[in-house]
Amino acid sequence: MHPDTAKIARLVGDPSRSAMLIALMDGRFHTAKELAWAAGITPQTASFHLRKLENTRILQVEKHGRHRYYRLSDTDVAHWMESLLRVAPLTPVRSLRQSSQQRALREARTCYDHLAGKVGVELTEGMVNRGILEEEGTDYRITPAGEHFMYRWELDLTVIRKKRRSFARCCLDWSERKHHLAGALGHAVLNRLLETDWIRRLPSTRAVQVTEKGKEGLREAFGLDL
Amino acid sequence: MHPDTAKIARLVGDPSRSAMLIALMDGRFHTAKELAWAAGITPQTASFHLRKLENTRILQVEKHGRHRYYRLSDTDVAHWMESLLRVAPLTPVRSLRQSSQQRALREARTCYDHLAGKVGVELTEGMVNRGILEEEGTDYRITPAGEHFMYRWELDLTVIRKKRRSFARCCLDWSERKHHLAGALGHAVLNRLLETDWIRRLPSTRAVQVTEKGKEGLREAFGLDL
DNA sequence: CCCAAGTTTCGATATAGATCGAAATATGAA
């Protein structure tokens, strides 16, 4: 009668698998070895776990040469992990390094394949304030003014609309507890921000950094004060 | 550095605990014995599980006499369970009885302490269409017209606003994949619907039933066609 | 005070499954 919740939750309920899934929350593909390293386990053990995750609809895998590339199978899984982060207690911070990492995550990070954290939420709010987006149910809708803006910003909406996934979803941010932009448009915006070097990925973390150029650009384009 | 996701997920990852938590998703208090029955385990075993859930922030407990009343500790937990239901695979339906129960759940059910399912979503959309509510970020905002409506509907907003919890939140419906009204207002609306006998709780399930009177009332008040 | 009912504690048991070493398999590179 009910969806088999225990089965899914159990999979995330192992520290190694949980660590791998959190590593995958940046929305990129990762190899089995990378994930083993992220979880602090041997490749054999990682293989054991990954097969379990693959057998449900949690992970998708692509074989390329001798690598297997894993990623979260869809946004529902990413959303669920995000909402889990809201519920899970924060472990006491054990070191200065960890607390600064945590601060960086709350400031700006990737959530699956779009931007989240304080910057992600403020960017989305900026787009709404400037009349680029309107919230509508669980989605955002782009306004005519927004279409024009995206054209000037060199973001081709026709291509984005062709994708099978939903165009512009609301995603609830675990650290900010407000919505930010997700979906194909959210993904495209993140890519544009990376392309233009307004934000940069940091190695081995989901946190991202807003460059000086980015701060200026975001202020001018969306009224953000970072 | 990260919230301790595995610890929380592990707790839900046991079939017995999962069954108890799903039973608790109606937002009401349940005794340990009821929950044991819902999970198909003995009271000893339930006690063992409930203590674990109590030790995290998942469950709240109140002692009254020789009973212990449990409920989900807050809406974040309820939301998380809802999003888990979106991810979890539907187990193959094994009987006619189960499939009709499932249909009833999708039609109308309580989600924590407010109304969800098709009826919950349509009611919320009806309120938006009639200019009673406006969606704003992760919340709904009540309009002046809405205030007037609630006054005529005998729902005292001043009392609701005094509650510490958030006034009118968006909650994402797992079966409809749209928002419905949650928060203190969502709770009050559910209560009003029960009081006026527009909907009725069904025994031992989260599903609720819209009465004939309710169908008429909901059509007239919110334009619903059930 | 005594009984009944709800709940917890204790102890014993049984099972699942996370882990890794060693070895096998697959693939690309030289």
Place this chain on the structure above:
DNA sequence: TTCATATTTCGATCTATATCGAAACTTGGG
């Protein structure tokens, strides 16, 4: 072909924990 690297398979081990019977504890009612 040969070597190196990524991944999986197999086997063994070890630990965690879900379960329930029996008994204790708690509380309300008579």
